Amino acid sequence: EAEVAQSPRYKITEKSQAVAFWCxxxxxxxxxxxxxxxxxxxxxxxxxxxxxxxxxxxxxPKDRFSAERLKGVDSTLKIQPAELGDSAMYLCASSLLPANTGELFFGEGSRLTVL
Amino acid sequence: TQLLEQSPQFLSIQEGENLTVYCNSSSVFSSLQWYRQEPGEGPVLLVTVVTGGEVKKLKRLTFQFGDARKDSSLHITAAQPGDTGLYLCAGGVSVEGKSTFGDGTTLTVKP
Structure with a gap:
């Protein structure tokens, strides 16, 4: 069965460092x-x-977050610099249709801890 | 911004009991999805309801969409420990083309 792939599953970083997630x-x-x-x-x-x-x-939050999907397939979400309040699960989802009519299929997520 | 309120926030029951959780809004949605999320994992789609008054059944789970397409309920019959998880509802709005999630109901079913 097709799945949404995300990496890394877990990321621990110190505040002010850069972090990137892939989907x-x-x-x-x-x-x-x-x-x-x-x-x-x-x-x-x-x-x-x-x-x-x-x-x-x-x-x-465009002062520190950026996202790109250059070829319309995979995507990267970047945080620079990371702050304590960024600690969260970052979920990627895809849909065949826009969300108002279609269902979302989620990846397993990337858990970020900022120390 | 459309808000979805889910209730109760937490629910702890014994195996075999029945339960109902609710998803309410003041906004009309073109469709509504229910997801189940286990700790440390992404949400998994359970069902989509589209028509006002629609009822869908998935084994022991029954989903209903309100006549006015502003609210929904999830009823579980004879709950099992495997039903434990966070139940999220999400509403879609045609004009904005995106889904809004509620904060979920955390269900714990004790054996």
Whole structure:
């Protein structure tokens, strides 16, 4: 069964360091999402791509976060510099259709701990 | 911004009991999804409901979408320890083209 691949599964870093997360969506899924989930809360959308274009990045803290999907397939989310409040699970999801009509398929997530 | 409120926030029951969890909003959604998430893992899709009043069954789980497409419920019959997890609802809005998640209900089923 096709899956969304994410790496690394776990990342521990010190504040002010740079961090990067990678995601490979299900083959053929044009829509890719990055969500952040703080413990005890639901996922919060950071950025949505349609192919290689950003559809929504209104909740992405652009002073320190960046995301790209250069060839419209895999994607990278970067944080520089990391802050203590960035500790969370970073989830990547893909969808065959935009989320208003289609279901999201999530990866296992990348757990970030900032010390 | 559309908000989805889920209740209860936490629920702890014994194996074999029935339970219902709720997902409510003041906004209309074009579709609504339910996901189950285990600790340290990503959410896994359980079901999508689209039509107001729609009822879907998945083994011991029954999902209902409100007539006005603003709310939904998940009923589990004869809960089992394997049902333990975080149950998340997510609503999609056609105009904005994205999903909003609730904060979930954490269910613990004790053997």
């Amino acid at each position: 490979d969506p299900i083959s053929g899924h044009a829509t890719l999402y990055w969500y952040r989930q703080i413990l005890g809360q639901g996922p919060e959308l950071l950025v949505q791509f349609q192919d290689e274009s950003v559809v929504d990045d209104s909740q992405l």
